[in-house]
Amino acid sequence: MASAYTMTPNPADPFSRWMADAFDEKDAAVGVSTGFQSLFGRAEYGGQTLFSPDSNLVDIDIIRANERTAALIPRGKISRSLGSNQKNLNVEKYTAFSRLFPLAEEEGDITGDQILYRMAGENPYQMQTRLNRMRALGGKIHRESVRRIVRLNERLAAQSILTGKMPAILGTTNTDLVYDFQRDSNLVITVANEWNSASGDPLGDIDGACKTIREKGRALPDMMILGTDAMDAFIKDSDVQDVADNRRFELIEVSTGNPVPDHYSRYVEAGFIPRGRLRTPAGFSLWMFTYLDVYDDESGNPKYYMPEDEVVILNSRTRYDRYFGPPELLPLIPQRVQLYSELFGMSPMALPMPPNMRAPGTVIDPAMFYADAYVSGDWKKVTIRTQAAPIFATTHTDAIATLKGLIAEESP
Numbered sequence: 001m002a003s004a005y006t007m008t009p010n011p012a013d014p015f016s017r018w019m020a021d022a023f024d025e026k027d028a029a030v031g032v033s034t035g036f037q038s039l040f041g042r043a044e045y046g047g048q049t050l051f052s053p054d055s056n057l058v059d060i061d062i063i064r065a066n067e068r069t070a071a072l073i074p075r076g077k078i079s080r081s082l083g084s085n086q087k088n089l090n091v092e093k094y095t096a097f098s099r100l101f102p103l104a105e106e107e108g109d110i111t112g113d114q115i116l117y118r119m120a121g122e123n124p125y126q127m128q129t130r131l132n133r134m135r136a137l138g139g140k141i142h143r144e145s146v147r148r149i150v151r152l153n154e155r156l157a158a159q160s161i162l163t164g165k166m167p168a169i170l171g172t173t174n175t176d177l178v179y180d181f182q183r184d185s186n187l188v189i190t191v192a193n194e195w196n197s198a199s200g201d202p203l204g205d206i207d208g209a210c211k212t213i214r215e216k217g218r219a220l221p222d223m224m225i226l227g228t229d230a231m232d233a234f235i236k237d238s239d240v241q242d243v244a245d246n247r248r249f250e251l252i253e254v255s256t257g258n259p260v261p262d263h264y265s266r267y268v269e270a271g272f273i274p275r276g277r278l279r280t281p282a283g284f285s286l287w288m289f290t291y292l293d294v295y296d297d298e299s300g301n302p303k304y305y306m307p308e309d310e311v312v313i314l315n316s317r318t319r320y321d322r323y324f325g326p327p328e329l330l331p332l333i334p335q336r337v338q339l340y341s342e343l344f345g346m347s348p349m350a351l352p353m354p355p356n357m358r359a360p361g362t363v364i365d366p367a368m369f370y371a372d373a374y375v376s377g378d379w380k381k382v383t384i385r386t387q388a389a390p391i392f393a394t395t396h397t398d399a400i401a402t403l404k405g406l407i408a409e410e411s412p
Contacts, residue, residue: 032150033293033305034359036157038270039320040392041362046319047395051367053326056100058391099179101325101389102168104149108141110134112380138344138373138384143354145386146369150357151295153368157392158305161320162312162402163188164394170298181397184216189401194408195233202237203281209313209401210284217398219315223264224286225272227308230406231290243281260287263317269360286313309407315399325389327370340373343382348372 041049052058115133122128128136160166164183172178189209193199206224213221226234234240260274264287268274272289279285291306306312332348340348348371357364370387394400 032147032354032357032359033154033271033295034150034357034363035154035267035271035291035293036161036305037150037153037322037392038266038360038363039161039314039316040157040322041320042266045317048319048321049362049365050321050323052101052323056326058099058101058323058325099168099391101323101391103325103328104152104388104390105328105385106145106148106387107383107385108145109381109383110137110141134343134382135345139346141384142344142346142351142371142386145384146351147354149369149386149388150359150364153388153390153392154293154305155295156390157322160392160394161314161400162307162310164397164400166392179391179393181394183394183397183400184212186212187216187398187401189403190405191403195230195237195406197408200233200237201239202234203239203243205403206278206286206311206313207280207282207284209403210280210282210286213313213315213399213401217315217396217400219318219396219399221284221313221315221399221401222286223267223289223316224278224311224313225289225291225306226275226311227304227306227406228290228292229308230311230403231275231288233407243278264289266360266363267316269358270363271358309405311403311406313401313403315396318396318399321393321395323391323393324368325391327372327387327389329370329372329385329387332372336372339375340371343373344384 041047043049112130114137115130118124118127119133119136122133155170156166160179160181164181164187166179166181168177168179187209189205189212191200191205193201195202195205210221213219258277260268264272264274267289271293272291275288275290277285277287291304294302294304297303337348340346346352351366351369351371353364353366368388368390371385373382373384375382
């Protein structure tokens with residue numbers, strides 16, 4: 001039988017010259033990450049997704065609960081004395097703040113000169129028109145713009161979950177440009193001893209964080225996300241290994257006897273990797289996940305969305321909201337919509353999403369994005385512009401705790 005592989009080149013045919021698309025790493029690479037975004041807007045737990053296309057101001061109210069008991073009073077008393085330990089009931093104490101929406105923007109240019117040349121993957125024997133090339137390039141710019149904005153959204157959602165704050169400008173130290181969701185300071189915890197040291201106490205630190213969530217957030221945590229280094233130190237800890245040997249959780253794999261509950265399937269589809277279930281010494285039950293996805297920072301260096309040396313513990317069945325504000329554009333009148341549609345073959349009012357989004361359900365909605373295009377005065381260049389205005393609000397902000405300082409730096 002002749003080998004299917006041959007060093008002799010085959011003559012060009014319609015498939016090899018036209019039907020086989022050029023390889024584009026952007027479309028073939030690991031899907032755009034949405035793990036932290038998938039925690040927000042879960043309607044079944046009260047999470048809201050709010051679109052504000054015509055107002056640049058958002059008002060967020062956070063009402064904190066308490067677990068006071070009712071008072072016992074003597075019978076037969078007409079006058080009412082609350083005493084020093086029982087305050088008058090007030091159900092409308094809350095923290096409110098107003099902020100302008102942030103703004104993300106991506107632009108890409110197509111020039112009249114650019115569409116005169118064959119594109120990668122274009123059949124050299126069936127030259128495309130300038131209009132077709134422009135539409136193909138426009139589709140690439142649109143897809144990459146959406147991917148970049150979704151990656152930004154993931155960075156912002158991660159910061160909100162990890163810190164209880166979200167910046168309006170990346171890297172800002174100006175408190176006026178930070179959305180502070182008023183997380184209790186006791187829920188951002190620097191551990192006393194690093195987990196990769198002889199005195200580390202991962203199980204004790206996890207139990208301490210869970211108790212603080214129960215006390216401050218009035219919620220039971222059910223999920224733990226570990227950075228890669230933190231997970232390594234957790235696995236190697238002798239106390240953790242003793243618990244694992246006692247079969248109190250399955251650490252190496254999720255098996256048929258210990259499947260991931262349906263509730264977490266949304267998070268798994270979005271990129272979180274299940275590592276098993278932990279029942280802590282204090283009795284808290286946590287599903288453990290790692291998150292290996294990265295983005296390129298402003299210097300082009302890969303960074304983990306989930307810091308390698310941190311752990312976040314949370315209640316995944318509570319309210320985390322997301323808001324999407326207006327663009328910074330003049331209204332899209334019918335003539336501009338028609339121009340966009342004729343130039344690029346798609347409507348700015350119904351944008352297609354890139355094919356490699358790891359986004360279950362409604363994590364990504366085309367309504368989150370605003371697209372338009374404008375032509376230079378001499379009609380030699382057209383610019384495609386995509387905007388978004390996201391806020392990821394940890395509304396039940398005290399249902400989350402972050403453990404920091406878990407890894408000791410190695411001596412040089």
